[in-house]
Amino acid sequence: MSAVSLLSLHGVGKIFRRGGLFSRGRIEAVRDLSLTLPAEPSIVAIVGESGSGKTTLARMVLRLVEPSAGSILLEGRKLNGRRAERLPDLEFRRRVQPIFQNPFEAYSIHLPVDFYLFRTAINLGMASDQAGAMPVVEEALRSVGLGLDRVRGKFVQQFSGGELQRIAIARALIPRPRLIVADEPVSMVDASLRMTIVNLFTQIRARSGVSFIYITHDLSTATYVADRIVIMTKGEIVEQGAAAEITANPRHEYTRLLMDSIPRIGARWAELGEQSDTTA
Amino acid sequence: MIRLQNVRAGYTTPTGFVGAVDDVSLTVEDSEILGIAGESGCGKSTLIKVIYGQFGGPLSLMAGTVEAQFRDPVSGQLVVTGVARLRDLWWKQISYIPQGSMSVLNPVTRIATQMIDGLPDAVRARGRQALRTEVEAFLAEVKLPASVLDAYPHQLSGGMRQRVLVAMAAFFNPRLILADEPTTALDVVVQKHILLLLVAIQRRQRNALVIVSHDLGVHYQITDRLAIAYAGKIVEIGPTRALFEQPRHPYTRALIDSLPRLGDRTPRHGIEGRPPDLANPPTGCRFAARCSLVHDICHRVSPDLIERTPGHAAACHLA
Numbered sequence: 365m366s367a368v369s370l371l372s373l374h375g376v377g378k379i380f381r382r383g384g385l386f387s388r389g390r391i392e393a394v395r396d397l398s399l400t401l402p403a404e405p406s407i408v409a410i411v412g413e414s415g416s417g418k419t420t421l422a423r424m425v426l427r428l429v430e431p432s433a434g435s436i437l438l439e440g441r442k443l444n445g446r447r448a449e450r451l452p453d454l455e456f457r458r459r460v461q462p463i464f465q466n467p468f469e470a471y472s473i474h475l476p477v478d479f480y481l482f483r484t485a486i487n488l489g490m491a492s493d494q495a496g497a498m499p500v501v502e503e504a505l506r507s508v509g510l511g512l513d514r515v516r517g518k519f520v521q522q523f524s525g526g527e528l529q530r531i532a533i534a535r536a537l538i539p540r541p542r543l544i545v546a547d548e549p550v551s552m553v554d555a556s557l558r559m560t561i562v563n564l565f566t567q568i569r570a571r572s573g574v575s576f577i578y579i580t581h582d583l584s585t586a587t588y589v590a591d592r593i594v595i596m597t598k599g600e601i602v603e604q605g606a607a608a609e610i611t612a613n614p615r616h617e618y619t620r621l622l623m624d625s626i627p628r629i630g631a632r633w634a635e636l637g638e639q640s641d642t643t644a
Numbered sequence: 645m646i647r648l649q650n651v652r653a654g655y656t657t658p659t660g661f662v663g664a665v666d667d668v669s670l671t672v673e674d675s676e677i678l679g680i681a682g683e684s685g686c687g688k689s690t691l692i693k694v695i696y697g698q699f700g701g702p703l704s705l706m707a708g709t710v711e712a713q714f715r716d717p718v719s720g721q722l723v724v725t726g727v728a729r730l731r732d733l734w735w736k737q738i739s740y741i742p743q744g745s746m747s748v749l750n751p752v753t754r755i756a757t758q759m760i761d762g763l764p765d766a767v768r769a770r771g772r773q774a775l776r777t778e779v780e781a782f783l784a785e786v787k788l789p790a791s792v793l794d795a796y797p798h799q800l801s802g803g804m805r806q807r808v809l810v811a812m813a814a815f816f817n818p819r820l821i822l823a824d825e826p827t828t829a830l831d832v833v834v835q836k837h838i839l840l841l842l843v844a845i846q847r848r849q850r851n852a853l854v855i856v857s858h859d860l861g862v863h864y865q866i867t868d869r870l871a872i873a874y875a876g877k878i879v880e881i882g883p884t885r886a887l888f889e890q891p892r893h894p895y896t897r898a899l900i901d902s903l904p905r906l907g908d909r910t911p912r913h914g915i916e917g918r919p920p921d922l923a924n925p926p927t928g929c930r931f932a933a934r935c936s937l938v939h940d941i942c943h944r945v946s947p948d949l950i951e952r953t954p955g956h957a958a959a960c961h962l963a
Contacts, residue, residue: 413831414802524918554683555858559902560914581831588904588912611907625836626906627861629888635840636865 367403368440370542370575371425374398376434378420393420395599397434401543405569407576409586409607411622412596421596422547422579426462439542458488461536465548467528471520477528478515481505481535488539504534507571508564526557533564537572544568547579562589583622587611595619645820645852646672646695646738651708653694654876654922662923664690666876667708669949672820677846677853679867679884681860681899683919687876688856689743692824695854696740697730712738714819735764739813741823745805749797755808756793762812779815786811786841803834807841814845821846823855827862839866860903864888869955872896875919875930878949882956892958895931929961937962 376397382389394417401408412418423429425436427443436443438459442450451459464470471477481504484490485497502512508530515531523531529549536544546565550558562585565576580586586593587607594604595618603616614620624633648670654663664687672678672695680688690703699705710727714737725733734740742748750758760768760775768775780790786807797805806826813821823842827835843866846853857863863870863884871881872893880893891897898915917934920926926933932942941961949959 413833526914526918555860556683556899556902556915558914559904559912560916562904563911563913583832584904584906587907588909607909608907621833623906625833627832627836627839627859627865628906629861629864629900629903630905632865633836633840636843 369400369437370403370439371401371577372399372437373421373425374435374437376421376424376431376436378417378424378429379432393417393599394424394431397421397599397601399594399601399604401575401577403439405573405575406592407565407569407578407590408592408594409578409580409590410594410596411580411583411586413581413622415598416596417599418579418596419547420599422462422545422577425543425577426460426545427456454489458539459541460543460545461539461541463529463532463536463544463546463549466552467525467532468520468552470532471528473520476517476519477523477531478512478517481515481531481538484535484538490539500538501534504537505531507537507568508534510534524557525553526560529553529561530564533561533568537568537574540572541574543575543577545577545579548581549578550585551581558585565589583626595622645674645713647709647711647713648694649709649711651694651710652706653690653699653703653708654706655690655702656704657702657923660923661706663706663876663925664922665694666922666925668694668876668878669708670871670878670881672852672854673869674819675846675850675852676869677843677855677867679863679870680854680856680873681858681863681870682873683858685919685922686873687922688858688873689824691873692740692822692854692856696734696738696822697727698740699727735818736816737818738820738822739816739818741809741813741821741826743824743826743828745797745802745809745829748809749805751797753796754793755795755797755800759793759808759812759815779811782815783811786814786845801834802830803837806830806834806838810838810841810845814849817849818851820852820854823853825856825858827857828859835862842866860888860899872899875925876922877930877959879931879960880956880958881949882953882958886953886956890956892952892956892963893931893960894935894937894962896958898934898936929959 378394380391380393382391410418410421424431431444481501482494482497485500490500491497505512510530550561553561566589568574578590590607593607593610595602597618603619614623648668651665651668652663653665654661680691682688694710712725712730712733714723716723759779783792788807827838842853867884870884870887871878874895880896891900902912902914904912915934920930928944929942929947932938947959947961949957951957952963
């Protein structure tokens with residue numbers, strides 16, 4: 365029998381109420397969604413456009429949003445439902461960590477960024493005080509290619525978006541989690557630095573055995589880094605498979621539409637015809 | 645059509661002057677699509693404002709000339725306009741699609757009011773009803789229903805708002821449309837529709853389009869020529885295809901190499917480091933600190949933008 369899967373979602377749905385207190389308006393953000401992450405470390409990309417439900421899915425896995433239906437299991441233990449039955453908060457946060465989209469809003473402008481690293485180590489029981497947390501923080505920063513002296517006592521405005529996102533990954537690594545959920549981690553980072561961040565996922569998976577859920581609208585980085593791709597639209601999964609298989613042989617119409625809409629380098633859109641080279 | 649010569653422009657801030665555009669010379673030709681690419685803070689949006697002649701506030705032109713040359717629609721004669729009078733050409737000859745469709749449209753005013761009331765007095769003299777009919781016909785060309793006119797911006801999707809801005813910019817059949825990151829906040833499917841629309845309008849009106857985008861894929865798809873901006877300077881400019889096939893500047897090469905291709909898992913690397921502080925730029929080449937091919941001369945002498953093959957120029961000692 366195979367090992368218990370790292371994460372499994374069964375028939376998960378989420379309905380948001382819309383409008384005022386007495387409104388009957390409802391939005392079904394996610395519908396009957398089932399998904400499994402294997403026990404072995406892997407990178408799974410959830411790809412879709414705005415409104416596809418991919419962020420709601422991430423927030424349910426992070427326990428920031430309670431599902432309206434279905435169940436979510438982490439290594440066989442319930443994440444949602446009644447408090448008495450589900451994985452306790454501290455244990456959960458040691459195992460699952462987030463990275464958010466906007467690195468400039470993830471830190472207070474009044475606190476040095478290393479505060480968040482030490483605080484995470486202490487809050488999650490990795491150390492009892494700042495001195496004890498030092499090796500843990502240093503190790504986490506080292507795994508994203510930064511030294512503590514680069515970060516110590518510095519504030520958010522003293523870093524580039526790429527550096528802040530690397531610090532966010534370091535913070536997420538502190539409790540040595542099993543799973544990191546990264547919601548659009550490179551969309552606010554300059555194109556020239558995106559690969560530096562995305563490459564870290566592959567390195568961390570290999571070195572530390574961490575799995576990633578990589579939420580993105582960018583199919584190109586998804587096929588570059590992920591082992592498995594899940595395509596979502598209108599709250600549903602319409603296609604999933606190995607990254608190579610999806611790009612070589614997209615089966616769903618929506619996947620083909622997404623692929624066809626990417627402004628690729630090397631092949632112009634058929635609708636534009638041949639390039640009119642006015643400068644030749 | 646538009647000629648910038650040795651332009652220095654920038655922002656006066658409490659901590660000093662930030663030279664966002666530094667010694668840039670650039671010509672926008674008739675009927676071409678010119679792309680401007682680069683990282684955030686490289687001066688590409690400022691360059692668009694310089695071409696538009698939108699000075700004021702903290703932005704000022706410190707040196708150089710900006711000159712527009714357009715044929716008068718009535719007399720057919722060529723009219724040369726200097727930077728001080730560029731404002732007179734707005735909408736009719738040069739129009740501008742600013743960044744961020746949601747924050748550009750007034751949230752408490754209907755689209756019709758924003759489109760019609762913003763028109764020059766001479767045009768509004770044709771009468772509101774007649775104008776509305778004209779605007780409706782034009783909206784149909786950008787595939788928007790007439791009902792959009794009675795909507796508020798928040799009632800429209802991001803793609804529809806962007807189409808409204810494109811319609812406003814193209815309504816007078818201007819000779820030059822400047823578009824600053826017109827698709828940045830949009831999903832990839834909507835982005836393609838807006839880009840195809842911009843190209844369709846440019847081909848129909850036979851005008852020039854200058855598009856700023858950080859996305860090199862967008863430039864590959866629609867531009868004829870591409871300028872790469874880095875730390876306030878243009879480091880490379882040339883025909884788009886040649887620039888992608890044979891990039892001359894190490895920065896251009898590193899940018900192109902850093903982009904993942906769909907379905908390609910060949911290891912790719914970002915460009916380490918960050919651009920220099922424009923309030924206190926280094927002497928020599930501004931890319932030197934991040935360049936893998938750096939030589940001694942790069943730290944001492946700022947390279948000129950020199951034509952290497954016809955129409956293709958690069959500012960690098962090693963190009």
